[in-house]
Amino acid sequence: MLNLLGDFIGELRAAGIPVSMSEHVDSARAMEAIDLSDRSLVKNSLAATLVKDGDHMPVFNTAFEVFFANRSLASVEEMLNAEDEDSDEMTREGAAGASGPGQSRGEGGGASSSMSAQELADLLFRALRDGNREALRQAANEAVTRYAGMEPGRPVGGTYYLYRTLRNLELDKLEERLSQVSLAPGESEDVLVQRLARDEARARVEMLKAEIEREIRERLVDDRGAQALAKSVRKPLPEDLDVMHANRDEMAQLERALRPLSRKLAVRLARRRRRRHRGPIDLRHTVRRSLSTGGVPIDLRFKPPRPAKPEIIVIADISGSVASFARFTLHLVHAISSQFSKVRSFVFVDGLDEVSRLFEGVDDPSEAVARINAEADVIAFDGHSDYGRAFLTFHERFADQITKRSTILILGDARNNYHQAHAEVIADLKYRARAVYWLNPEPTSYWDSGDSIVSQYAPYCDKVIECRTLRQLEAFVGELA
Amino acid sequence: MSALDPREELAQRLGLLHLPPLRFDSPRDVRERLAQHDYLSDDSIASVTFLADRLAKPILVEGPAGTGKTALAKAVADSIGARLIRLQCYEGLDESKALYEWNYRKQLLRIQAGRPEGSAEEWSHLEEDIFAEEFLLTRPLLEAITATDPVVLLIDEVDRVELETEALLLEILSEYQVSIPELGTVKAQQIPMVFLTSNNTRELSEALKRRCLYLYVGYPDVERERDIILSRVPGISTALAEQIAQVVRSLRMLDLKKAPSVSETLDWARTLVVLGREEIGEADATATLHILLKYQSDIERATKELLGRSKPVA
Secondary structure (H helix, E strand, C coil): CHHHHHHHHHHHHHCCCCCCHHHHHHHHHHHHHCCCCCHHHHHHHHHHHHCCCHHHHHHHHHHHHHHCCCCCHHHHHHHHHHHHCCCCHHHHHHHHHHCCCCCCCCCCCCCCCCCCHHHHHHHHHHHHHHCCHHHHHHHHHHHHHHHHCCCCCCCCCCHHHHHHHHHHHCHHHHHHHHHHHCCCHHHHHCHHHHHHHHHHHHHHHHHHHHHHHHHHHHHHHHHHCHHHHHHHHCCCCHHHCCHHHCCHHHHHHHHHHHHHHHHHHHHHHHHHHHHCCCCCECHHHHHHHHHHHCCCCCCCCECCCCCCCCEEEEEEECCHHHHHHHHHHHHHHHHCHHHCCEEEEEEECCCEEECHHHHCCCCCHHHHHHHHHHHCCCCCCCCCCCHHHHHHHHHHHHHHHCCCCEEEEEECCCECCCCCCCHHHHHHHHHHCCEEEEEECCCHHHCCCCCECHHHHHHHCCEEEECCCHHHHHHHHHHHC | CCCCCHHHHHHHHHCCCCCCCCCCCCHHHHHHHHHHCCCCCCHHHHHHHHHHHHHCCCEEEECCCCCCHHHHHHHHHHHCCCEEEEEECCCCCCHHHHCEEECHHHHHHHHHHHHHHCCCCCHHHHHHHHCCHHHEEECHHHHHHHCCCCEEEEEECHHHCCHHHHHHHHHHHHHCEEEECCCEEEECCCCCEEEEEECCCCCCCHHHHHCCEEEECCCCCHHHHHHHHHHHCCCCCHHHHHHHHHHHHHHHHCCCCCCCCHHHHHHHHHHHHHCCCCCCCHHHHHHHHHHHCCCHHHHHHHHHHHHCCCCCCC
């Protein structure tokens, strides 16, 4: 157990969850105090001692499923098989294809199945309709055997298998059928009832998905061992995801992570500002006070603090490749706009438009950010980023409004599609502004490759920063205020 | 290998004569006893509460507002027959409000009362006297430590205090003791159960998290929410409770500013019972949605999504 625990914690650390030595000790003590045959108790105890952040739970869950997959389940499955002897033909077939600790389960699709596609669909449907977990497990098992087409020894994480299985099951149809069933004939015109039925159906299909995912994972663990698999299914924490290359699921995760992140940042900055409650010595007041002590300045008086609130000007490239990065940054900057005297936002592709108005009077920056794409007028010619032209436009129209109190943030990968750089514009902006920062969502090693011209602008920026994850972004914006 | 049981180890350090009895036999026991006090837990709540008792560690409960974090501490206190001592945190909380304070006026009185007997009284004697426990005002944390009857300590909304103030809690959380410079160290008379709650408005310090077991309490699933409604709202039918739970789940899936909490769900259920409804029609839903949702934009969105109407009927 201790070795297993050590490996497991190693995996958590590798995935980015900070586990301290004392937490390791706590988890070991917890394992001594509880009944190890109760899998959910083991899981909850490990979670309570090792994971101290709700956002880290999904990563913990994945790792747990991999490391503690069949070890404790083996005995449970044997029991199930025994029971299956007297149940009907179909379910036994399904269970036999999947179990037996020594047997390799990764055979090709459909070999051991006698069920037709229609039968399987019906089995699934019935299991979902009745909410019968046992039947669902059998059906998931069967579906994976039939459709996933798993090949032993391949170093994959199973997403492909999952995709293949789900595609063949036609979940949309299943969901539709489920939501129809639960509706009594007379009620179906009531919108609320329909909606509830649909949501219920969706929740059940999600259950099936989870079940199939678990099934595939267990087979993979059998095939390749926990540690190898853990490596291929390891997912970074939301704040460490590479914004540029996030897929749709990860994007949704990022969106979810962003709101609490910006709220926390705002709270932290506001508190920091409030605590700095002393300004420089107020000489006049101090001398006046000193009269009561015979001219000795015992009681020092301070001027109220005048926090320098910078004015922020964001100029963001919102062309396809870096759009999401720009969205996150705009969201974050506006979420803490109370920390700045003013925030103005400009977006560009090959034309440039001011979007500050979209953020005015909106409580939730994400609404405004969502409107940018539809409402900003940013395409002047062919819709390919042209940094040079955008900077020229900006300079022409707004340069006289840049003062020594303005901090300019430029967001983009500086991939200019071989247009002219017009770096002299940035040079002039730097001369006018307090500081010019360039945030680049690409890794440093890609800079200046292909049509990227970061180094032409870099000499005129106070700093060019690689900013690929929410964590980096948060750190930078926090420094700014 | 006989590593010392964490409770024994702590009891030795505190110098307790008897090892305090275990409060719960198993996670199932936790569940059943909490249920008797109308708190429906789930697997993770029961497991972590059980574990906290076994390891003698505080629990940090985190999750959205209104999911029963504070209620958990109350229910645990009720189920083990202990007194609940509550420290409500807020910005600007300091040790004189959380730990202890010297009763300055009483000390002053003592000094004045001592005077007429002549200046013969020795300063050192007086000093010893006025910094005695008699002149100490105990605040919740010290009270929980010095109590001899069974207590449950609840430190509510710990995310509201400043990062620096968190440090006040560290000694009590890991050692179950409080150091008072003039008096020395006050050790706990027992091992109290400690709950900390947080709404996650800011990151808590690593030091604090490390000392606690972590429990995330999210929104309950449909079945559990239905059971909660059934146990907390008298006179409600199972069908209605089920339907309420389903509507609330659908609402939580929408992208709202503030998702309905469990306590708001209960308010809604009570309202429907008072109105004498057996099932939720569209009209009732529209008319009472403001009990669940507190932002106008949320109400509009929910009306549109769930009821297929563009405008709420005012």
